[in-house]
Amino acid sequence: MRLRSLLFVPGDRPERFAKAxxxxxDAIILDLEDSVSPANKDIxxxxxxxxxxxxxxxxxxxxxxxxxGRMTAADIAAIIGARPDxxxxxxxxxxxxxxxxxxxxxxxxxxxxxxxxxxxIATETPAAIFTLGSYREVQGxxxxxxxxxxxxxxxxxxxxxxxxxxxxxxxxxxxxxxTLFAAHAAAAQAIDTVYPAIKDEAGLAAYAARARRDGxxxxxxxxxxxxxxxxxxxxxxxxxxxxxxxIVDAFAANPGAGVLQVDGKMVDAPHLKxxxxxxxxxx
Numbered sequence: 001m002r003l004r005s006l007l008f009v010p011g012d013r014p015e016r017f018a019k020a021x022x023x024x025x026d027a028i029i030l031d032l033e034d035s036v037s038p039a040n041k042d043i044x045x046x047x048x049x050x051x052x053x054x055x056x057x058x059x060x061x062x063x064x065x066x067x068x069g070r071m072t073a074a075d076i077a078a079i080i081g082a083r084p085d086x087x088x089x090x091x092x093x094x095x096x097x098x099x100x101x102x103x104x105x106x107x108x109x110x111x112x113x114x115x116x117x118x119x120x121i122a123t124e125t126p127a128a129i130f131t132l133g134s135y136r137e138v139q140g141x142x143x144x145x146x147x148x149x150x151x152x153x154x155x156x157x158x159x160x161x162x163x164x165x166x167x168x169x170x171x172x173x174x175x176x177x178x179t180l181f182a183a184h185a186a187a188a189q190a191i192d193t194v195y196p197a198i199k200d201e202a203g204l205a206a207y208a209a210r211a212r213r214d215g216x217x218x219x220x221x222x223x224x225x226x227x228x229x230x231x232x233x234x235x236x237x238x239x240x241x242x243x244x245x246x247i248v249d250a251f252a253a254n255p256g257a258g259v260l261q262v263d264g265k266m267v268d269a270p271h272l273k274x275x276x277x278x279x280x281x282x283x
Contacts, residue, residue, distance in 0.1 A: 001059060002281075003027050003144065003189055003218040004234035005227045008063075010035035011044030017051050023224040024231060027059035032075050033066070033090050041071065045078035052082030061119060061143075063088035067100055076108045084116055086143045091151065092120030094131025098138040117143035119191070122182065123175040124151035132182035144189030146220065147179035166203060180215055192219040201229065208233030234281070241282045244275035 007025040009016050011032045020028045030051065036044045048062055062084045065071035068091065076087075089101055098118055105115045122128055122135070122145050135145060149161040149172050161172040168176065176192070183190035192211040195204045208230050211219055219230050236244070243263075250260050251272050259268045267275075 001143070003059070003191065005218060005221055005230040006061070006191065007221045007224065007227055008035065008194070011048050011062075012036050012040040014047040014051065017047075018057075020224060021057040021060075023227045025058060025221065025224075025227045026218070026231070027061060027085075029061045029063050029088055029220070030084075031063045032071075033063050041065075041074075045075060049079050049082045052079060052084055056085075059085045061086040061088050063090060066091035067097060072101070073104050073108070076104050080105065080108045080113075080116075081110075083113075086117045086119055088119045088121065090121045090148075091124045091128070092122055093125060093128045094122075094134035095137040096131070096134075098135075098141050102141065115141070117141060119143045119146060121146055121148050122179055123147040123149075125155055126152070128152075129175060129178065132178050133185065135182050135186040135188070139186040139188060142186055142188040144191045144218070145179055145183035145186065146191035146193060147175055148193050149175070166197070184215065189217045190215060192216040194220045194222050195226065196222065198223045198225065201225075205229045205233065236278050236282045240278055244278040244282075247271055247275035248279065 003026045005025045006027045006029055007020050007023055008029045008031055009020045011030050017028070017030065030048045032041060032044055032048065052060060062075070062079050064075040064087060067089070087101065087105070089097060092098070097120065101118060102115060109115065118141055120135070120142070122132055135142060149168060152172070152175060153159075153161040158171070161168055163169060180190050195207045197203055204226055208219055212234050218234055221227055221230055246262050247267050250262050250267070251257065254260060259266060261267070
């Protein structure tokens with residue numbers, strides 16, 4: 001399951017569900033957490049369950065409420081029977097959080113039902129930073145790993161997570177990088193966080209391009225207009241595919257070689273691995 005773009009939709013806005021699914025996003029995230037007020041949690045659960053019970057056009061995740069807020073079990077009870085494709089877990093703190101969520105999932109699921117994979121938001125508390133390496137222990141339960149740059153600064157009393165030009169300050173660059181490495185260490189998709197400036201198309205395109213350059217495999221979105229630029233950023237350009245195919249073909253024609261020249265440049269095993277990755281993304 002390849003996820004370039006994952007579009008958030010408030011769970012209490014059912015009129016937006018189908019539009020989000022038709023946006024071109026690889027997945028939609030029906031939200032029960034931050035975008036839904038406490039008074040609207042129950043109605044949002046019902047709307048999401050009704051939508052999941054119908055036919056789905058794209059991969060559909062549900063973001064439940066955090067484990068420490070005593071609403072997670074109610075969220076799961078309301079929607080698990082309709083079999084969401086995955087669960088997004090906010091304020092996750094490593095493998096113990098996955099085990100705790102699995103306990104809830106098993107208690108609310110039919111005995112013979114398989115548990116949906118989990119996409120943790122892995123950097124929203126100070127303690128979470130020190131548990132990132134533990135996701136390797138539960139990699140079979142992960143859809144991917146993502147991070148956030150809003151809850152963490154609030155948790156530690158920081159004024160902002162960004163410089164005046166919109167780039168992250170040092171603590172949040174560290175959180176982003178650690179999430180990237182933790183995802184790949186767990187053989188999971190590395191999903192970058194949202195770009196909050198909806199009307200800044202150039203800024204979004206640049207951010208998404210950097211994310212793919214750095215090794216992220218996809219990115220979350222908060223508005224349908226962001227989906228197309230994100231998909232474009234995480235889809236290899238034609239010239240990249242041609243170059244990658246040339247490298248793969250060169251090694252196929254010289255199976256005993258450790259180092260080759262392709263278009264006048266030296267290539268070796270890491271280049272071959274990267275070329276094969278690019279071709280997989282193109283597919």
